[in-house]
Amino acid sequence: MPDPCILRAATPDDVGHVLRLVRALADYEHLLAEVTATEQHFTAALFGPCPRAHAVLAWVDTQAVGFALWYYTFSTFVGGPDLFLEDIFVEPEHRGTGIGRALFRHLARTARDENCRRMEWRVLDWNQKSIDFYRSIGARPMQDWTVQQLDGPALAALAA
Numbered sequence: 001m002p003d004p005c006i007l008r009a010a011t012p013d014d015v016g017h018v019l020r021l022v023r024a025l026a027d028y029e030h031l032l033a034e035v036t037a038t039e040q041h042f043t044a045a046l047f048g049p050c051p052r053a054h055a056v057l058a059w060v061d062t063q064a065v066g067f068a069l070w071y072y073t074f075s076t077f078v079g080g081p082d083l084f085l086e087d088i089f090v091e092p093e094h095r096g097t098g099i100g101r102a103l104f105r106h107l108a109r110t111a112r113d114e115n116c117r118r119m120e121w122r123v124l125d126w127n128q129k130s131i132d133f134y135r136s137i138g139a140r141p142m143q144d145w146t147v148q149q150l151d152g153p154a155l156a157a158l159a160a
Contacts, residue, residue: 005065005099007106010055015042017064018055025089029124053086056106058099066090068103070110075117083111085121104137122147 010018019039026032045052058066068088072081085107090099111119120142123130150158 004060005094005097005102006059007056007102008059010046010057010067012043012047014055014057014064015039015046017057018042018046018067018069021057021064021067021089021091022069022087024091025087028089028092029127054110056103058090058094058103060094060099065094066099066103068107070107072114072116073120078117081114081116083107083114083116083119085119088121100133101137 016039019037019042022037023032023035026035042055046055053069053071055067055069057064066089068085070083070085073084074080075082088100088103090103107119110116123134
C-alpha cells in the first residue's frame, strides 16, 4: 500500500527541507563532500527576484520525504522550452510506495502545461534501480550525446 503523500511546491519556509534532501541525495550518490549549497543559496535560487529553479516536496504526514528540483532549458531547434530535472530523491524508507512516480507525474504535467516538448535528466551509470524505474515510466537514454562540463580552474582560465 503506497504511503499517502501530498506534493506541494516548495515555499521559502521549506529551504531547510530542500537542503536536507539534497544532502541525503548526495550521500546516496557518494558525493556528499561536493555539497556546498546553503539555505541562502536555495532561497535565492528558488525565491529570489529572478528565480532560477523550482522545487516540489513530497510529504508523508508532517515529514518531507522526497523532492524534485528542476529548471527550464531552451531548444533552438524547436524554438521552445524543455524541462530539465536537476535532482529527484525519495528517502530510502519511502521508496517503492509510489512517491517517485507521483513526483514524475507532477513534472510531466508541469512540462505539458508549460508547453515543453520533453523532460531530460541525468542518472549515474551505476544506479541500476533508478535506471530500471526510468525505463518503467517510458524514459530512454539519449544516443550520440555525452555530457560535457567546464568548471574550476578551466572555467576561470577560459573566462580570463
